[in-house]
Amino acid sequence: MKYDRPEFSQPWKLALEEHFAIPETLGDSQTYSEKDTWQELDNNLRDLQKQRIELMDRTGIEMSILSLNSPAIQAIHDRKRAVEVARLANDHVAQNIAKHPDRFRSFAALPMQDPEEACKELNRCVKELGFVGALINGYSQIGEADTSFYLDQPQYRQFWEEIAKLNVPVYLHPREPLPSQQRAYAGHPWLLGAAWAFGVETATHALRLMCSGLFDEHPKLQIILGHLGEMLPFAIWRAEHRILINPRGITCKKKLSQYFYSNFWITTSGNFRTQALINCILEMGSDRILYSTDYPFESMVECEDWFNSVDIAQEDQLKIGRLNTERLFHLQGKLANQISGR
Numbered sequence: 001m002k003y004d005r006p007e008f009s010q011p012w013k014l015a016l017e018e019h020f021a022i023p024e025t026l027g028d029s030q031t032y033s034e035k036d037t038w039q040e041l042d043n044n045l046r047d048l049q050k051q052r053i054e055l056m057d058r059t060g061i062e063m064s065i066l067s068l069n070s071p072a073i074q075a076i077h078d079r080k081r082a083v084e085v086a087r088l089a090n091d092h093v094a095q096n097i098a099k100h101p102d103r104f105r106s107f108a109a110l111p112m113q114d115p116e117e118a119c120k121e122l123n124r125c126v127k128e129l130g131f132v133g134a135l136i137n138g139y140s141q142i143g144e145a146d147t148s149f150y151l152d153q154p155q156y157r158q159f160w161e162e163i164a165k166l167n168v169p170v171y172l173h174p175r176e177p178l179p180s181q182q183r184a185y186a187g188h189p190w191l192l193g194a195a196w197a198f199g200v201e202t203a204t205h206a207l208r209l210m211c212s213g214l215f216d217e218h219p220k221l222q223i224i225l226g227h228l229g230e231m232l233p234f235a236i237w238r239a240e241h242r243i244l245i246n247p248r249g250i251t252c253k254k255k256l257s258q259y260f261y262s263n264f265w266i267t268t269s270g271n272f273r274t275q276a277l278i279n280c281i282l283e284m285g286s287d288r289i290l291y292s293t294d295y296p297f298e299s300m301v302e303c304e305d306w307f308n309s310v311d312i313a314q315e316d317q318l319k320i321g322r323l324n325t326e327r328l329f330h331l332q333g334k335l336a337n338q339i340s341g342r
Contacts, residue, residue, distance in 0.1 A: 011057055014325040015300075016065035016107075017135075017171065017226050017269040017292040021045035022092050024085045025072040032193050032297065044296030045069060048096040053103055055295070059304035062322075063102070064295075065329070066093055067135040068109040071175040077141040082111035086121055094129045105329070107135035107171055113142045115155055119162045126166050132329045133224075134163070135171040138205055146180050150205055152212035160218055169222040169265070169328060172206060174198030174230070194227075194270060194297065203230040207239060210259040213252045221263055222328065226292060228276050229266035233283040236260050260284065265328060268320070270294035272306035286316040290325050 021029060026045060033041045044051070048066070056064060068089045076082040089109045097104040108125035110118040125131040139148040149155070151172070163170060176182070176197050185191050206225060215221060225232065240256040252259070261284055268277065269292035280289055293303040307321070326332045 011060045011062040013059075013061045013291050013321040014063050014065070014331070015056075015061045015292050015295075016067075016224070016290060016325065017173070017267055018064040018066055018295045019045060019069045019297065020048055020066055020093060020096075021069040021072075022085075022089050024088060025069055028072055028075065029069045029297075041296055048093070048104070049099065052295075053100065055300045056103065059293075059300040061293075061300065064104055065132060065325075066097075066104055066106040067171065067173070068093075068107075068137075070137040070173055072137055073109050073111055074137040074140045074175060076111075077113065077143055077145050077147065079111070079113045079117075079142065082113045082140075083117045083121070085109075086111045086118075090121065090125050090129065090131070094125075094131075097130075105130070105132045107131060107133050110134050110136060112136060112140040112149070112151070112156070112159070115159045118159055122159075122162060122166065126168055132331075133168040133170060135173050137173045138175040138201060141178075146178060148178055148181075150208055152205075152208040152214060157217075160214060160221065164218040164221060167220070169224055171224040171226070172202060172209075173226060174202040177201050199227060199230045202226075203232050203235070206230065206232060206264070207256070210256050210263075211243075211250055211252050215259045215263045216253045219262070222265065223263055224265045224267060224290070224328075226267045226269040226271075226294065228268060228271040228273070228280050229264075232260065232264075233266065233280045236283070261288070264288070265290055265324070267292035268303070268307070270298045272298075272303055274306070274310050277310060278312070281312070281316065286312075286319050287324060289320045290328070291321045 026042065029041065029045060030038055073082050073086045076085060086109045093106045097106060108122055108131045110121055112118050122134055136151065139150045141147050142149050176192055185197060191197060202225065206223065209223065236257050243250055243256065265288045266280060267290045291307065293300045
C-alpha cells in the first residue's frame with residue numbers, strides 16, 4: 001500500500017546530497033552541464049535561500065542536508081589551499097543555515113590532503129557549527145595533480161578514529177577517475193561523470209573500505225552511498241562470492257555483505273527507478289535507504305513525482321522519506337514539523 005500524499009498537510013520528507021557551490025568550487029561543476037544550461041545550474045548551486053526553499057515546499061521536503069559540489073576540496077592538491085577553501089565553504093553554508101535553521105543542515109567539506117587538519121575542521125563543523133557529518137568526494141589529490149589517495153590508506157586511520165568518536169556518518173560521494181586513469185573512456189566522453197564513471201569509481205572505493213579491515217577496527221562506522229548504492233546492491237553477492245573462492249590475501253574478518261548491511265546506507269539521489277529501488281529493498285531492506293534528489297544536478301520535482309508513484313508499503317515510504325534519516329542523524333524530536341499519526 002503506497003501512501004496518500006494529501007494526508008500530509010505540510011512538508012515531511014528529509015533530503016540529503018543536496019548540493020551548493022562557492023565561487024572557488026563552482027567551476028568544478030561546469031563540465032557536467034551543456035553550455036545552454038550552465039547559467040541555470042550556476043544559479044541553482046549558488047542559491048541557498050528563496051528558490052531552493054520554494055522548491056522544497058513544492059515537493060514536500062521539510063529539511064535538506066546540504067553538501068559542497070564535486071570534486072571541490074578533494075581536487076585541490078595544494079594542502080594549504082585545500083584547508084582554506086574547506087573552511088570557506090563550511091563558513092558559507094553555516095551562515096546560510098543560520099537564516100533558516102528549521103530547513104537546513106549540512107555535511108562538512110574536509111581537506112583530506114591533511115588528515116590532521118581534516119580532523120580539526122570536522123570537530124569545528126560538528127561541535128561549533130552543528131553539522132551532521134562529512135561528505136567526501138572520493139579520493140584526494142595531494143602534492144601533485146596526478147595523484148590519488150583513497151580513504152582506506154593508512155594515513156586516514158586517525159580520521160576514521162575521529163569519526164567514530166563523534167559518531168557521525170560520512171557520505172562517500174562520486175568523482176571521476178583521474179585523466180591519466182581514463183583510458184577505458186577514451187573516445188567515449190558520454191560515459192564519464194554521472195552516466196557511468198561516477199558509479200564505478202565510488203563502488204570500487206567503497207569495496208576498498210570494506211576489504212581494508214576498517215569496519216573490523218571501527219564496527220559502528222556508518223557510510224552513505226548515493227544513487228541507490230552505486231550499483232553495489234546488485235553486484236555485492238558476486239564480489240563476495242568470487243573473493244570467498246579466491247581471497248588473494250584479503251584480511252578483513254567478515255563477508256562483504258555483512259559490512260554492506262551493517263555499515264552502509266544508500267540514497268535515492270539521481271536514481272529514480274522503481275525496479276532498482278525494489279531490488280535495493282529486497283537486497284538490504286528498507287531500513288537503510290534514504291530520500292535524496294541530488295539537486296540541482298537532478299530535479300526535486302521529478303524525484304517527488306517518481307517517489308509519490310512508487311508502489312511500496314506506506315511504512316517503507318515513511319522510512320525512506322523521513323524516519324531512517326531521523327535515526328541516522330539523531331534528529332528525532334529536533335525538527336519543527338511532525339507527521340500526524342507517526
